[in-house]
Amino acid sequence: MTTKLAAPGTPGSTTTAGRGKRPRPPFGVSALSVLAVLIALFSLIPLGYVIVMTAATGWETAVALIFRERVGELLLNTVLLTAITVPLCLVLGVGGAWLVERTTLRGHKWWAVLLAAPLAIPAFVNSYAWVSAVPSLEGLWSGVLIATLSYFPLVYIPAAATLSRLDPAIEQSAAALGLGAWRTFFRVVLPQLRIAMTGGALLVSLHLLAEYGAFAMIRFDTFTTAIMVQYQSTFNGTAGNMLASVLVFLCLILLLIEVRSRGSARYARIGSGAQAGALRLPLHAYQLPAQLFLVALTALAFGLPLTFVLRWIVAGGPEIWAADEFLPALLQTLMYGLAGALATTVVAFPMAYLAVRHPSWFSKALELSNYITSSLPGIVVGLAFVTVSIKAAPDLYQTSALLIAAYVLLFLPRALVNIRSGLAQAPKELDEAAQALGKPPLLAFLRVTLRLTAPAAAGGAALVFLAIVNELTATLLLSPTAPGRSPPNSGAKAAKSTMPAPRRTPC
Numbered sequence: 001m002t003t004k005l006a007a008p009g010t011p012g013s014t015t016t017a018g019r020g021k022r023p024r025p026p027f028g029v030s031a032l033s034v035l036a037v038l039i040a041l042f043s044l045i046p047l048g049y050v051i052v053m054t055a056a057t058g059w060e061t062a063v064a065l066i067f068r069e070r071v072g073e074l075l076l077n078t079v080l081l082t083a084i085t086v087p088l089c090l091v092l093g094v095g096g097a098w099l100v101e102r103t104t105l106r107g108h109k110w111w112a113v114l115l116a117a118p119l120a121i122p123a124f125v126n127s128y129a130w131v132s133a134v135p136s137l138e139g140l141w142s143g144v145l146i147a148t149l150s151y152f153p154l155v156y157i158p159a160a161a162t163l164s165r166l167d168p169a170i171e172q173s174a175a176a177l178g179l180g181a182w183r184t185f186f187r188v189v190l191p192q193l194r195i196a197m198t199g200g201a202l203l204v205s206l207h208l209l210a211e212y213g214a215f216a217m218i219r220f221d222t223f224t225t226a227i228m229v230q231y232q233s234t235f236n237g238t239a240g241n242m243l244a245s246v247l248v249f250l251c252l253i254l255l256l257i258e259v260r261s262r263g264s265a266r267y268a269r270i271g272s273g274a275q276a277g278a279l280r281l282p283l284h285a286y287q288l289p290a291q292l293f294l295v296a297l298t299a300l301a302f303g304l305p306l307t308f309v310l311r312w313i314v315a316g317g318p319e320i321w322a323a324d325e326f327l328p329a330l331l332q333t334l335m336y337g338l339a340g341a342l343a344t345t346v347v348a349f350p351m352a353y354l355a356v357r358h359p360s361w362f363s364k365a366l367e368l369s370n371y372i373t374s375s376l377p378g379i380v381v382g383l384a385f386v387t388v389s390i391k392a393a394p395d396l397y398q399t400s401a402l403l404i405a406a407y408v409l410l411f412l413p414r415a416l417v418n419i420r421s422g423l424a425q426a427p428k429e430l431d432e433a434a435q436a437l438g439k440p441p442l443l444a445f446l447r448v449t450l451r452l453t454a455p456a457a458a459g460g461a462a463l464v465f466l467a468i469v470n471e472l473t474a475t476l477l478l479s480p481t482a483p484g485r486s487p488p489n490s491g492a493k494a495a496k497s498t499m500p501a502p503r504r505t506p507c
Contacts, residue, residue, distance in 0.1 A: 093155025124213025155200030199417030382477030422456025
C-alpha cells in the first residue's frame with residue numbers, strides 16, 4: 001500500500017527515506033568534495049617524497065638518525081621557540097586589531113596599514129638588520145624577538161578583518177546587562193575571534209617550523225636550519241629527510257591542537273534589520289599610551305629593517321638600479337606574485353567552504369592535509385617537485401606552472417585561514433534564500449557568499465602575494481631559466497647574496 005505524500009511540514013506527511021538514512025548531498029557539494037580530494041592529494045606530494053625517502057633509508061638507519069642527541073636539541077629549540085612566540089604574536093596581533101577596529105584610536109586607518117607592513121620585509125632581511133644593529137644577538141630569545149616582530153601580522157590581519165565585520169549588537173547587549181568594557185571584550189568579543197586566532201596561531205607556528213634564514217643569521221638552530229646545513233654543506237639527503245620527518249610529526253601535533261581549540265560555534269549573524277555600525281570605545285587617558293605602544297611596535301618591526309634596507313640601497317650606488325637587471329626582476333616578481341596569489345585563493349575556496357558549511361571529519365581531514373606542506377622547508381618542497389617532475393612529468397620541469405604549483409602548496413594556509421574566517425561570518429541562510437528565489441547554487445554563491453567573503457579573500461591573497469615575492473629556496477630550485485634572463489624573485493636572491501654567509505652549526 002502506497003501512502004500519498006503531503007507537503008513537507010503538513011500533518012500526515014510521510015517520507016519514503018526511512019529512519020536512519022541520511023539524504024544524499026547536493027551535486028554541488030559532491031563536486032566540491034571531489035575537487036577538494038584532488039587538491040589534498042596534490043598537496044601531499046612533498047609528504048610522499050619524505051615518506052618514500054625515509055622508507056628507502058631503512059629502519060635501522062632511520063632510527064639511528066632520528067633518536068640521537070642532536071635531534072633532541074633541535075626539538076627542544078623548536079618547541080620552546082613556538083611555545084613562546086605564538087602567544088606573543090596573539091597578544092600583539094589581537095591587541096593591535098582591537099585598537100584599530102574597536103577604539104577611537106587617532107589615525108587608525110594609517111595604523112591599519114602600518115601594522116600589516118612588516119610582512120612586506122622577508123624574515124631573513126629583518127634578522128640581518130637586527131644583527132647589523134646589535135651584532136651580539138644570538139640564541140633562543142633573539143629568535144623569539146625576530147620571529148615575533150616578523151610574524152605577528154599573520155594574527156593581526158585575520159583578527160582585524162573579523163572585528164571589522166563583527167556585529168556590535170552583541171557588545172551592546174553585554175553592556176545593557178551590566179558588563180564593563182574589559183569584561184565585554186574577554187567574555188563577548190574575544191570568543192568571536194576564535195577562528196581568526198587559532199588560524200593565525202597555526203600560520204605563525206608553520207612559519208616557525210619552516211623558517212631558515214632568520215634563525216641561521218643569529219646562530220639559533222632549528223630543524224629547518226639543520227636540514228639546510230645537511231643539504232648545502234654535506235649533501236646528506238638521508239639525514240635531511242629524517243629531520244624533515246620529525247618536522248612533519250610536529251606539524252601533525254599542531255594541527256590536532258588547532259582542531260581541538262577551533263570549536264564548532266557559529267559566528268554568523270542572522271536577524272531582522274540591518275547590522276549597526278561598529279561602536280568605538282573611547283580611549284581618553286589611554287590615547288597616548290596606545291599611540292606610544294604602536295609607534296614602538298612599528299619602529300621595531302618595520303622601521304628598523306627598512307632603515308637598513310635604505311642604507312644598503314645607498315651603499316650599493318646607482319649601478320644596482322640597472323634597467324637590464326632590475327626591471328625584468330621586478331616584472332617577473334610581480335607576475336609570479338599575482339599569479340600565485342590568484343591561484344592559491346581559488347584553490348583555497350573549496351577546502352574552506354566544506355570546512356565551514358559542511359563540517360565533518362572528512363572535511364577537516366581534507367583541510368588539515370594542506371597545512372603539512374607549509375611546515376616543510378622550501379628546499380624540501382623544491383626537491384620533491386624536482387624529483388617528481390623529472391620522473392613523472394619531465395615536460396613540467398623548470399616551467400612556470402610547476403613553480404606556481406609549489407607556491408600554492410607552500411602558502412595555501414595563508415589564504416585558507418582568511419577565507420575560512422570570512423565564510424564563518426557569512427550566513428548560509430542568505431545563500432539558501434537566494435536559491436529559494438530561483439537562483440542556481442553557483443550563481444547564489446557568486447552573488448551572495450562570495451561578495452560577503454571578498455574582504456577576507458582579498459586579505460588572504462595579499463598575504464600569499466607577500467609570501468611569494470619574499471620566497472627564496474624553492475624559487476631557486478624550480479624557477480624557469482632562459483639565456484639572458486634572471487629567475488623570478490632575483491631581487492630577493494640579490495639581497496641574500498649581499499649578506500654574510502649564515503653561521504652554521506654542524507648536525
